[in-house]
Amino acid sequence: MSQIEAQFRVVRDGFTLDVALSLPGEGISALFGPSGSGKTSCLRAIAGLEQLPGRLQVGDEIWQDDSRGLFVPPHRRAIGYVFQEASLFPHLSVRQNLDYGRRRLAAGVPRGDLEETAELLGIRPLLDRTPHSLSGGERQRAAIARALLCAPRLLLMDEPLAALDLKRKQEILPYLERLHQELAIPLIYVSHAPDEVARLADHLVLLNQGSVVASGPLTETLARLDLPPAFADDVGVVWTTRLAGHADDGLSQLTVPGGELWVAERREPLGTPLRCRIHARDVSLSLTRAADSSILNLLPATVEALAPADTPGHVLVRLALGPTPLLARITARSAHQLALAPGMALWAQIKAVALL
Ligand SMILES: Nc1ncnc2c1ncn2[C@@H]1O[C@H](COP(=O)(O)OP(=O)(O)OP(=O)(O)O)[C@@H](O)[C@H]1O
Structure with missing residues (x-):
């Protein structure tokens, strides 16, 4: 229809x-x-x-x-x-x-x-x-x-x-x-x-x-980035991923266009679509790929735009992993120190992934 x-x-x-x-x-x-x-x-x-x-x-x-x-x-x-x-x-x-x-x-x-x-x-x-x-x-x-x-x-x-x-x-x-x-x-x-x-x-x-x-x-x-405060509480993205594989240490891999995530083991058949939610507050940024971090999900991304966040002293950064958007909420001070600007390539560190 x-x-x-x-x-x-x-x-x-x-x-x-x-x-x-x-x-x-x-x-x-x-x-x-x-x-x-x-x-x-x-x-x-x-x-x-x-x-x-x-x-x-x-x-x-x-x-x-x-x-x-x-x-x-x-x-x-x-x-x-x-x-x-x-x-x-x-x-x-x-x-x-x-x-x-x-x-x-x-x-x-x-x-x-x-x-x-x-x-x-x-x-x-x-x-x-x-x-x-x-x-x-x-x-x-x-x-x-x-x-x-x-x-x-x-x-x-x-x-x-x-x-x-x-x-x-x-x-x-x-x-x-x-x-x-x-x-x-x-x-x-x-x-x-x-x-x-x-x-x-x-x-x-x-x-x-x-x-x-x-x-x-x-x-x-x-x-x-331009949603009014009524929607800013839980700001983040939802990705529709596919279950791509299992590792033998109890983790499963999900893919989205432009990126992949490791999550706790899922038992669905490979290829199953799974939605997950990534809150902007759970995403931090670094200019190099941290080799000494316990965070597993480090994804290469490009900065698309920045805007003030609802919380004082913070900014929202819209990133692109290929065609897939991701939001990070970081302090304005960090954004300044990293000299973030549209077009910049960096690494997104995803601290938590909520499978829906
Ligand atoms: N028949 C009506 N006559 C006058 N005002 C009405 C009528 N029906 C709804 N309203 C008013 O219109 C506004 C929108 O109401 P509506 O029920 O559409 O909102 P909603 O987003 O569905 O809210 P909720 O999530 O609380 O159900 C409210 O201010 C409500 O008081």
């Missing part, structure tokens, strides 16, 4: 939402931002649950165009919507809940396979249970399966993990990753949890106070 193009503008009770979104027609796009930045408002407007002034095109279908007085009502939009709390019918079994939306599809719309979808979300053994006998995570997986079975052209999820405790979140994330690999339709995922976004998203939209402050592929967007 081609792109999703959405423009909405509304002023209400002192809050202005003014967004133009251009999202890819596949993969997971995350709408990320602090509380009250307008994420849910955007999602509800895309679903048509709220009619905000604007225009919306999903692939080749126009769902809203105010200039032509066009507004497709929510029940006519082929959308699967997953809310924070799973809204299953309590008096129906999981199977009946899953079947509910499917049976209401118009004639001619291909029906998804219930058993297959249940398998994808690991809820096959639960099909004959009622929602109240399920854990929060299981309920949410059933809600996702139900949304998928409505033959959507677009899947929307509004903080689907926010109501779950850490253990349940960890339990459901692998299913979302699996969904990510299998899904042929785009998913717009609202979250204010950086870890979820880092783990799942392909495309990232950063919202702040009702406006889009950045939008683009995840890796490039996270490596921008």
Whole structure:
């Protein structure tokens, strides 16, 4: 499917939402931002649950165009919507809940396979249970399966993990990753949890106070130096690496275009894609390759740009390892002593790699 193009503008009770979104027609796009930045408002407007002034095109279908007085009502939009709390019918079994939306599809719309979808979300053994006998995570997986079975052209999820405790979140994330690999339709995922976004998203939209402050592929967007303080807390990059090999001393090697990393042993088959997050605070710089350092991950890099960091006395340095961006946060004094400037070749020392 081609792109999703959405423009909405509304002023209400002192809050202005003014967004133009251009999202890819596949993969997971995350709408990320602090509380009250307008994420849910955007999602509800895309679903048509709220009619905000604007225009919306999903692939080749126009769902809203105010200039032509066009507004497709929510029940006519082929959308699967997953809310924070799973809204299953309590008096129906999981199977009946899953079947509910499917049976209401118009004639001619291909029906998804219930058993297959249940398998994808690991809820096959639960099909004959009622929602109240399920854990929060299981309920949410059933809600996702139900949304998928409505033959959507677009899947929307509004903080689907926010109501779950850490253990349940960890339990459901692998299913979302699996969904990510299998899904042929785009998913717009609202979250204010950086870890979820880092783990799942392909495309990232950063919202702040009702406006889009950045939008683009995840890796490039996270490596921008000009993000407002609301996003500066956890600044760093996410790399999609591939498992390239194992050493006999308990380490595994990951590769990204332009670089490689050693991490504690991973047991997945070689070639498996693995995402990892590298915080800018865990990257230091040296002009020569330190031979006397205990840090294993020393990578040749080129300085691309520098900008003041959110913490006083620090700067953010954007580096390139071939085509792959990396951020380092170092003191302004060190940057001065090393005379850092764009184009300079140096060594990035990566102190910690978080595998997602
Ligand atoms: N129906 C409404 N009428 C008036 N104001 C609203 C309405 N819905 C949302 N708002 C306001 O719009 C702003 C954005 O809200 P929204 O729920 O879209 O933000 P959000 O980024 O999803 O926040 P959170 O992460 O807390 O869910 C908030 O100031 C909210 O109070």
